[in-house]
Amino acid sequence: MNAPPRPSLKSITHTPTGPQAAPQAVDTPAVGEPKGVAEGVPFAVRPDPRRDDGRRPVAWLHIVAPPSWSVTPSARSWCTCGYERNAIGRAAVLQLVTAHGEHRTSCPLLNPTSEGRTAA
Template identity: 85%
Template sequence: MSARQHPPLKSITTTLDGPHAAPQPVDTTVVGEPKGVAEGVPIAVRPDPHRDDGRRPVAWLHITAPPSWSVTPSARSWCTCGYERHAIGRAAVLQLIAAHGEHRTSCPLLNPASEGRAAA
């Protein structure tokens, strides 16, 4: 390749006429311990830190009580056994909260021993 000549000016340098190849990196072998898998991946299998203990939600109580006294509160209580109740108004919501607590002590899904006693 030949270099193209420019008039002798202070800021212009000579350039090549065609493209040139970029310098390539040199392949070197790394000396060390061979890796079994990608770096950062554990080789040994660890136990699952989030094991399932078998507990599941069974009974729920949802209360909507706005901060304003002019708005009527409401509540809903339900269970996977089929128990479901709704209440609207302060007095009815308080009664539903008490009924929800009573259901939790007598629910056959939460207390399997109480089902056997009822049959006996």
């Protein structure tokens, strides 16, 4: 009932039993630009082209008007000051667009009025 020994296979290679050291890179002299930079690419750090100009979105108007005349349009107008309105139907959406424009002229976040300006 002993199994016969397996014949050796030609494709199996001998694996080492102990740890081996990884091959080390040869040191090159440091001359010229730092390595890792492609030729013709400046190495200096440039300023961020997307500078913050201080503007932030404050009031939004979102209108959904499907191309079919049989579908009812809808709209939503909201502002960070707390103003929020919704409309469903053509006439109501047109009124909301007008109300959104009026709110933009009277919003305290978009048109801050200080006492120094009105007193003069």
